[in-house]
Amino acid sequence: MEEVKSVSEWKFKLHEILDSKVDEFKLLDYSNANKEDIWNCLVQKxxxxxxxxRLHQIVxxxxxxxxxxxxxxxxxxxxKDDNLQASLQALLGDQDY
Structure with a gap:
């Protein structure tokens, strides 16, 4: 029977699978797709x-x-990034940060 682990514990075995997904998204014209964004999307969404x-479930x-x-x-x-930038600008005014 296949071992059960947290998804982050399996990540080191998934580089080729994630590369395959990046390639798929790039074929669909998502040229900025990358492994970290895909992984973070899976974790959050x-x-x-x-x-x-189990490993096969993650794949x-x-x-x-x-x-x-x-x-x-x-x-x-x-x-979120835009809101953070706006918040920083509100706090710091026109200063460089």
């Missing part, structure tokens, strides 16, 4: 944390990651 799973989740879920994740991250 699909797994909603660090659940315990299946990666292969089934829908581009629309990935784009929602990237959009939300962009908005």
């Amino acid at each position: 699909v797994w909603k944390g660090e659940p315990d799973k 299946q989740d990666i292969f089934h990651l829908n581009p629309s879920i990935y784009m929602v994740y990237l959009t939300q991250q962009s908005l």
Whole structure:
């Protein structure tokens, strides 16, 4: 029977699978797709944390990651970054940071 571990414990075995997903997204014209964003999207949107799973379940989740879920994740991250930048500007005024 396959071992159950937290998803982060399996990450070191998933580089080729993540590369495959990056290549798939790039073929779909998501030219800035990368492994870290895909992994973070899975953690936040699909797994909603660090659940315990079997390796084959994680591979299946990666292969089934829908581009629309990935784009929602990237959009939300962009908005968070914009909000952080706006907050810093409000705190610091016109100073460089």
